[in-house]
Amino acid sequence: MDDISKPSIESRINKLKNLPALPEASVRILEAVNDPDVEIEKLVKVISLSPALVARLLGLANSAFFGQLNQIDDLHTAIVRVLGLQMVKSLSLGILLNVQLDPKHCKGFDSQSFWMHSLITAVAAQKLANAHAWQSLSSANAYTCGLLLHIGILVAAYAFPEELDGILSHESNSYLHVETEIQRRFGQSHYQMGYILLKKWQLPEFYQSMLSQFTNTEMPENQVELNRCLHASQQICYSILDQEADDTGLDLIAATAGLPLETVGKVFSALLESKDNVQKLAAEMGGW
Template identity: 45%
Template sequence: MNGNAQTIPFQVGSLKNLPALPEASVRILAAVNTPDISIDKLTSVLALSPGLVARLLGLANSAYFARGAVVSDLRTAIFQVLGLDLVKSLALGIVFNVQFDTRKCQQFDTERFWSESLLTAIAAQRLAADCRQLQAFSASTVYTSGLLLNIGLLALGFLLPDQINGILVKCNASGMAVGGEIARQLGHSHYQLGYVLLNKWQLPTVYQSVLYNYRQLDFSGPERPLLVLLRLSRQLSAGIASGKPIDQAAIDAACYELELAVEMVENTVEWLGENKPALDSLAGIMGGR
């Protein structure tokens, strides 16, 4: 990774308002970032947060996982429905959502944020399964990278609610890209803020590198295939969420570099579109207060 958190001089009070994690959240983050943790150990750590357990049970019983029988305990939810890797990724997202209360930023749509984050994560995971160049990255790493891609935007909605609200109002009226306007006004992108956040909370370096280098199109480090995949998946999720056409030239370029069949992208877009209502329900549980 090129650089460190100290090299990015954010104009947000040196991030002095960035909240410290509660002890329970610190232990949860440590648990979800332990590769070989057992289901029993993970269950006991997640139980430190009743609110997190309630949301994970809600996810297990959501339309997306529709199984018929009601799941009433977390171990069963992990073992029979969600799976260890997915629970770790979703728990990570929920912990971040709890830390960053964006309700003071009136235009910030938390459910839409998590819907697009889930679309990005799932698109990336599905496409990576058939991509030889992504074999160095586990399915859970790909999924979590997509889920955390825009975490800096969530943090900004909490740290700078009035300014971000103004940006959202302006972009909604003009059709301008929110990310571009944030970079113009703050001097740095929300991906860079996300990097600083993950660095401060000591998340694995692969996620830090993804955010630090996301806008560096000429980046040639080992995470390049993952970055190309995430940029493609982000375009797909934005197109599905907005209903606008997806740039075919960008799809073709990413598929060429990743040696990925265009048909796989088309099938993924179709699947995500068909399952978007269930994913929106899932996002509502993740983003609820």
């Protein structure tokens, strides 16, 4: 923390309390996407309160990632035929966060890279949850948690653009470096920053607790499975995005998470094979 004095750190952390509030329409959309029993018709109606969100979801449905032959021009069709209910709910959550926290003042922030990390982590978590069948963890929740895991970096880009730009200018492609430097310079991790945001916006306690407890070595028993899944997913993501992109270290990831090496290997291989497609989706989301 030698780059910024302690009083300066405290004033910057206090700034997090002044993060923007959500517009009423966004509050209603978040309530809908976090309702496990919401019907497609109701979700379409609520999402339609935000024309920008509708446009972005339609843009995704028609993107190269999904490879649709015919133009998709209404949200109901996009959900039923292309995106799927769970993906729409998760991506709507991510898009709303991205809209409210404009990172444009942080010149070094790469939105495509951010979404690439978030999407790969989310898909890895979903696949691990499906393959391992943890009793207390659904694949849908695992996906959303993976998507939100690095949201604190977006918070930092919005609230502390100059400081984060200084970090990114040194090694912008390494989220391990970014994580370490945010903790060192602010005395607070980006997971804690993300937690402050989710708490302020009153997202479900499940997601708040996921971020607040992520680096805690002594966590509630009911969160151990989620934590193991997310740590493994994060490490798989780093391996996928590494320049070498090989399976070195998968045995350690599996052992740390208490997962079969075969399971981790299959998830790694599937994501490596679909990396280009995920990159197309990240480019769509990062271009907003």
